[in-house]
Amino acid sequence: MSGAELFFYVLAVLAITSALAMIFTPRPVYAVLFMVVNFVAVALLYLQLEAPFLAAVQVLVYAGAIMVLFLFVVMLMGPAPAPLWEHIPAQRPLALLFAVGLLGALATAIRKGAFTPLTGTMSSAIATAGGQSQALAEHLYNRYLLPFELTSLILLVGIVGAVVLARLPRQKNPTTD
Amino acid sequence: MSSIPLNWYLIVAALLFCIGLFGALSRRSAIGILMGIELMLNAVNINLVAFWRYVEVDGLAGQMFAIVVITVAAAEAAVALALVRALYRSRDTVTVEEIDLLKW
């Protein structure tokens, strides 16, 4: 087994076991930590897929920012919070059935799938731009400008929304004069 | 050229996606469901980057898409967790048995 394959196996096993551990652990803080492990494993997979910038973004944003946010809220919530709805008798088994069924369907689809193979080692866009970060930057500000601007708007709306929803309630007094 | 076939990455992504889906569908706490959703979005990202590496001939659409997904996941998580705070704050004074406001 070559080095690349070993690397892949280790990461795949790590990602999958940490995902399962996250689902089944009863403690929310452990779940968040398992997720962080999962995200780091996936980031390393991106490295193997020759996408170093994305690996860095994955660690910074996903493992770094989003999971820290989760951790904060988990800590603020205290011990097991009240469930959202009444106990549906077969919820877990049904979910399991659905998820496993979907997995089977996807696995079959992937096995039978025919994907146009890649010719060459690195796409020409990267080659002409002289490196991946440079190519990404060029695309971000040129071809993908609209999505880029829209992501900044979506983050703004996220901030406004989070403030509107989570702010401590003010005293109910009329407008100050 | 990597020696690992594309399908392996896709299978791992599909596995993670279904694990995340199971997590999201089988839990009753909002944070648990949200973590399942993050796992699902992450799995799709693996798909996108793998496809970029193996299928896309010219351009960086796969990576762009993945970056966009990460950003959206961040905004969604922020709003979702703020909503969780608002929800549990407004429920603090009411016991679970009385929460039956929205029925069939």
Add this chain to the structure above:
Amino acid sequence: MQINWADTSFLLAPEILLTVGALIVLVLDLLIEDDTSPVLPGFTLLALVSAFGAAAAHLVTGVDDVALFMFAADPLTHFFRLLGIGTALLVLLVSVNYVQARSKHTGEFYSLLLWVTLAVVLVAGAHDLILLYLAFEFLSITSYVLVGWLRDDARSNEGAMKYLLFGAISSALMLYGMSLLYGATGTTRLTEIAAFFTIPETQITGLYSIVVPALVFLLAGIGFKISLVPFHQWAPDAYEGAPTPVAAFLSVGSKSAGFAVLARVLLEAMPAFQEHWTSLLVVLSILTMTLGNLVALRQTNMKRLLAYSSIAQAGYILMGLAAYSAGATFPADGLSGVLIYLVAYLFTNVGVFIGAVIFEQATGSVAISDYAGLIRRSPWLAFTFVVFFLSLAGLPPTAGFVGKLAVFYATVAKGLYFLAIIGVLNSVVSVYYYFNVIRQMFFMPAPEGAERVRMPASMGLALAISFVGTLLIGFYPEPFLNLANMSRDFISALPLL
């Protein structure tokens, strides 16, 4: 690939106006202390009207181009721009009093309204999977915040939470489908995807085994937005918990955006797979109409009734897409039926929600039984309700009748007789629960001490506009039919970059 800024600003003028307007509203909100000041809604109105004007100018001058490589400013986009901004205008009129009475975050509400309108418009014009997903999520996230905006009301929080969780799962599914589509074709541009499928070598089983699941996943996510069964579970709770003007916007604006996405993805990117998605759409349409109507029969809460009614209406609109035949004469092509129905639906559904808002604002109630004797307490309001319900049921001479006619015509022209029969049966069933409400208003005695229902001026104006629109389309449909006809020829040969 240089960006031509002059062209871009021209093509994206409505979007730029909405964005700048929303940002200014946020800033003004910081500067203005008084929550009830008319500056904020006034400025929002200005932003919406100017965006509407720009979009109308685009439509009239026949603009058809691609902006920033991804946003198609073509006739279909113009149509949905007008639809989305029009919905926002009516919703704004009716929200001013509602919002001021309930929370101090009025500035955020107006800017969120502008953002959500921007999202609707961007979704309609997206020509690339990346922009499509992004705009779709933009719409979703803004809607979650708007639904949960009454953050001290537990019902609002719960509705928003259910909406968010359901929506996030569905859009993750949709995203997976998009990734499969990208993997199968190597590109995220809709026209390139379509071109890929027409190459003979690609029509092999291997590709189909990827694309059909991708299609199903995509329908899951888009179906959530349109509230198709079985992805509709969030709608009743979200509509009931949301501020009623927001529910009005969700039922029309958000749904229109979903249909725009569906039209673009199915017709522009995947015309090669039409047999597959037609059968899927037929099934979804039947399920949606039937379940929506049957459960609506049991409702005693006005907002939940309207929620299930909206779900059923989505089923009717979907029939138009299921009956799509490219290149058929107007209106047998199906898509124009969808467009006509959406315009009729705009006036009708927003109108009936406006009526509900007025009633709720005056009496504080959303129970149908409290509408008893409305004909004596406020005859004009009751009369508008009658017209709106007639239109929802699809009876002449209202807009709803024209919409249903267009959709049924296309369905029959395509040969989907079973679907058409189910549609007619469902319309008959819906008459029952719509007229149940009317019966409450007209024939039940008013409760003791019930006064006249007061109607603030802006709400009255919005109600009047919806009322006139509903009847106008019913009596004089030609201009709207022309609009739909113009908008349906949108699949243009865009330059591949």
